[in-house]
Amino acid sequence: MPVEKFEVLGLGNAIVDVIARTEEDFLVSHGLAKGAMMLIDEPSAHRLYDAMGAATIISGGSAANTIVGLASLGIRTSFVGKLRDDEAGQSFAHDIRKSGVHFDTPFAKEGPSTARCLILVTPDGERTMNTYLGACQNLGPDDINEDLVRNSAILYFEGYLWDPPAAKIAFKKAAAISHAAGNKVALTLSDSFCVDRYREEFLELIRQKTVDIVFANQHELKALYQTADFDTAVKAFRTEGVLGAITRSEEGCLIVTRDETLALPASPIEKLVDTTGAGDLFAAGFLAGLVRGCDLRDAGRLGGLAAAEIIQHYGARPNVNLADHAAENGLAIPA
Amino acid sequence: MPVEKFEVLGLGNAIVDVIARTEEDFLVSHGLAKGAMMLIDEPSAHRLYDAMGAATIISGGSAANTIVGLASLGIRTSFVGKLRDDEAGQSFAHDIRKSGVHFDTPFAKEGPSTARCLILVTPDGERTMNTYLGACQNLGPDDINEDLVRNSAILYFEGYLWDPPAAKIAFKKAAAISHAAGNKVALTLSDSFCVDRYREEFLELIRQKTVDIVFANQHELKALYQTADFDTAVKAFRTEGVLGAITRSEEGCLIVTRDETLALPASPIEKLVDTTGAGDLFAAGFLAGLVRGCDLRDAGRLGGLAAAEIIQHYGARPNVNLADHAAENGLAIPA
Numbered sequence: 001m002p003v004e005k006f007e008v009l010g011l012g013n014a015i016v017d018v019i020a021r022t023e024e025d026f027l028v029s030h031g032l033a034k035g036a037m038m039l040i041d042e043p044s045a046h047r048l049y050d051a052m053g054a055a056t057i058i059s060g061g062s063a064a065n066t067i068v069g070l071a072s073l074g075i076r077t078s079f080v081g082k083l084r085d086d087e088a089g090q091s092f093a094h095d096i097r098k099s100g101v102h103f104d105t106p107f108a109k110e111g112p113s114t115a116r117c118l119i120l121v122t123p124d125g126e127r128t129m130n131t132y133l134g135a136c137q138n139l140g141p142d143d144i145n146e147d148l149v150r151n152s153a154i155l156y157f158e159g160y161l162w163d164p165p166a167a168k169i170a171f172k173k174a175a176a177i178s179h180a181a182g183n184k185v186a187l188t189l190s191d192s193f194c195v196d197r198y199r200e201e202f203l204e205l206i207r208q209k210t211v212d213i214v215f216a217n218q219h220e221l222k223a224l225y226q227t228a229d230f231d232t233a234v235k236a237f238r239t240e241g242v243l244g245a246i247t248r249s250e251e252g253c254l255i256v257t258r259d260e261t262l263a264l265p266a267s268p269i270e271k272l273v274d275t276t277g278a279g280d281l282f283a284a285g286f287l288a289g290l291v292r293g294c295d296l297r298d299a300g301r302l303g304g305l306a307a308a309e310i311i312q313h314y315g316a317r318p319n320v321n322l323a324d325h326a327a328e329n330g331l332a333i334p335a
Numbered sequence: 336m337p338v339e340k341f342e343v344l345g346l347g348n349a350i351v352d353v354i355a356r357t358e359e360d361f362l363v364s365h366g367l368a369k370g371a372m373m374l375i376d377e378p379s380a381h382r383l384y385d386a387m388g389a390a391t392i393i394s395g396g397s398a399a400n401t402i403v404g405l406a407s408l409g410i411r412t413s414f415v416g417k418l419r420d421d422e423a424g425q426s427f428a429h430d431i432r433k434s435g436v437h438f439d440t441p442f443a444k445e446g447p448s449t450a451r452c453l454i455l456v457t458p459d460g461e462r463t464m465n466t467y468l469g470a471c472q473n474l475g476p477d478d479i480n481e482d483l484v485r486n487s488a489i490l491y492f493e494g495y496l497w498d499p500p501a502a503k504i505a506f507k508k509a510a511a512i513s514h515a516a517g518n519k520v521a522l523t524l525s526d527s528f529c530v531d532r533y534r535e536e537f538l539e540l541i542r543q544k545t546v547d548i549v550f551a552n553q554h555e556l557k558a559l560y561q562t563a564d565f566d567t568a569v570k571a572f573r574t575e576g577v578l579g580a581i582t583r584s585e586e587g588c589l590i591v592t593r594d595e596t597l598a599l600p601a602s603p604i605e606k607l608v609d610t611t612g613a614g615d616l617f618a619a620g621f622l623a624g625l626v627r628g629c630d631l632r633d634a635g636r637l638g639g640l641a642a643a644e645i646i647q648h649y650g651a652r653p654n655v656n657l658a659d660h661a662a663e664n665g666l667a668i669p670a
Binding site for chain 1: 355356384385387388389390391392393394403421422423426429430431433434650652654
């Protein structure tokens with residue numbers, strides 16, 4: 001029986017977000033680097049959870065957020081990520097399926113619990129993330145369904161996949177299948193500390209054309225080229241000859257190809273609540289535009305619009321139907 | 336060792352809220368009465384969860400929300416409610432303690448799982464609740480710590496406690512201890528369907544002066560006296576000779592004593608998002624005013640202010656420090 005055709009397949013860490021508001025001094029007293037994503041072990045996760053305030057629990061995970069955003073934009077999507085068969089894992093699976101995403105990665109029946117990201121949101125809306133990878137550590141090449149990859153126009157994955165031991169092997173297997181089928185591969189650099197951990201490997205992915213599209217924010221791009229100057233980093237990236245979408249928070253984004261650099265303003269917002277998921281949803285809007293044949297300018301605008309929605313509430317999953325939201329803002333997604 | 340002194344002790348069903356946005360037709364197709372709280376068994380809870388959309392998980396429970404609201408207003412509070420030692424139970428315990436509430440009811444080590452309320456929020460902000468009582472069914476008189484009750488100026492409990500089998504026995508034990516110590520007892524009628532289930536018992540609690548303060552919305556008050564006319568219900572209540580706080584959504588509230596009826600307008604809001612917890616937080620503000628010696632007008636205003644905060648976001652736990660919020664609105668809580 002042939003596999004259903006998908007437009008975007010996401011590969012990422014399947015994580016449940018545990019979100020609490022906090023004051024700046026909590027970050028300081030717990031040695032947390034504001035705005036970053038830090039990997040923590042299970043005992044540290046328990047200690048931090050015990051210390052942090054009352055929390056809201058919402059499904060998360062960077063690539064998963066992007067895929068759910070794409071589904072909300074009306075794009076046919078599927079996701080691959082590893083959960084344990086615990087309460088958090090059941091919630092994640094429920095939420096992603098109910099968001100319209102095809103998801104059938106088998107649950108781990110033993111081993112570490114479903115991954116959690118303890119997110120502390122300061123009054124300025126900035127989020128500081130502390131991730132216990134748990135069951136994600138068991139994602140491996142056996143979780144890649146060849147037919148699924150072959151039948152997905154774009155394979156999207158997160159740099160964070162380099163953290164668990166076998167996920168990069170799963171990704172490389174998927175990327176080879178994807179390219180062999182004539183599909184595209186997209187990577188988000190995830191986080192500047194993640195870039196610091198895996199710089200050479202990420203550059204190799206770009207230079208060997210294992211990836212066709214790269215998402216990064218300005219910090220990640222500067223980390224990739226080890227420069228403090230943004231323009232220098234953009235110039236270096238342009239020579240790579242892959243398509244780049246570089247986000248700059250309230251300054252909007254740059255769409256970079258070998259031939260041109262397109263600067264787009266950020267979408268206006270009323271009130272910044274929680275920046276969690278801004279980059280993930282930018283990627284969703286941009287990929288939705290690309291896969292439906294929009295020009296780069298409209299794809300970038302869709303990215304900005306989706307990012308603006310997500311930062312005006314807690315959590316990184318959309319609170320509205322993004323396809324309707326885009327249409328209301330003059331950016332209807334082409335059929 | 337003497338027990339710490341508390342200002343309000345809450346007794347209620349300890350419930351985790353599972354909140355999803357939905358369209359009106361989902362309620363119709365699943366036979367759900369809009370705006371009501373319906374009790375469901377575990378298989379029904381699983382079926383409804385499987386059908387409903389991606390969800391946000393936040394600690395809830397009517398009396399628990401009130402107690403957390405009181406803590407956010409700076410009032411010294413404790414809570415008694417029954418959880419199972421599962422992931423949801425651990426979250427509830429974490430959240431209520433981190434909200435500044437004393438909580439030491441032992442977890443059930445076996446039996447049904449922690450209670451869940453599946454809440455469907457329609458685009459108009461109305462919530463429709465479906466509660467699986469789970470571990471709450473095991474709350475009983477053994478969970479009442481006499482010293483704790485004796486040392487709490489107000490004992491607050493929810494009418495919903497009449498649903499599980501032994502909780503009303505726990506309440507009656509606590510009420511007797513409370514009155515013997517010269518403390519006050521407050522009841523919320525919870526829900527008009529709950530009033531229909533237990534009308535005679537609630538009237539008896541009022542007429543035998545087992546309760547000193549009653550919270551109700553207009554529907555619950557009309558259900559109590561089986562009249563379609565609100566003024567008739569208010570007149571009937573006035574003759575009972577207990578203090579009543581009657582909420583009327585956007586029309587504000589009435590504070591009713593034997594001698595006077597005080598009408599107060601609702602606090603203004605920018606956007607109605609989710610009415611879950613409106614009554615619970617009104618009770619929090621009102622009790623905070625009472626226990627700190629405010630007059631009835633200011634107590635009612637505090638109730639309105641706390642209710643207005645809660646209905647402008649998802650979930651029934653405050654998103655801001657309510658004491659600061661009250662002070663900023665000219666209603667500083669007296670020390």
